[in-house]
Amino acid sequence: NAFDCSGLTSYVYSHAIGKYISRTTYSQVYQGKTVKVSTASLKKGDLLFWGSKSSPYHVGIYVGGGQYVHAATPSQGVRKQYLSSYFWPSAAKRVI
Template sequence: MEFKRSLVKLVAVLSLFFTGVSLINVPNLNQSQTVQAASKKGKRNAVAELAKKQVGKPYVYGATGPSAFDCSGLAQYVYKKAANKTLPRTTYSQVNKGKRVSLNHLKKGDLLFWGSTSSPYHVGIYVGDGKYVHAATPGQGVKKQAISMYFYPSAAKRVL
């Protein structure tokens, strides 16, 4: 009888031990995914906020900041400073980065392109609430505008 009691205790202890070991070795994928998602959301928000801070600066063809921009220079500058993400210099190259997203499901920081989807002539940064920031023209400089049917983007890319 004493042997059975000792055996039951041993089995109980081993059971608790192995249960504890298996719980320790199981990674919590949900927590990791949540941290990664929060990190991406934070970077997207930082991109949008820095883009908005550039409003009012002049447009200068070939300029990449910090005091003047052309459209692709603005995108390149903001992504590097806000998210430590290096984008190519031209809209023609920037459109090849990231994944294509629907214009109906934009998130802050998404790049908006105008012109053909393979060879766009203009880029802006979506900042939320149906608005984007872009280096418009030499006469207008960097502006924040609402997406309109009169100047509707042809493509959007998510690089964060």
């Protein structure tokens, strides 16, 4: 299965913990509680957003240890990567 980024996050939440979140990056950024985007503040399961805080273009899920899981592109598939200062999230939300 090929996922886009928000498809992956909504799939993981519904299948892993039975929590339903909206389907698009633009609506997911308005759910939950805002969390500071720092490795000290983030908890496993937090949603990470890239781009504008009000209209982000990408979302992933923090998995701990400075890493996140995301659907990079449908062709690259789901990847686990380290947070990077070159690609630092602009916002984080805690929905669980």
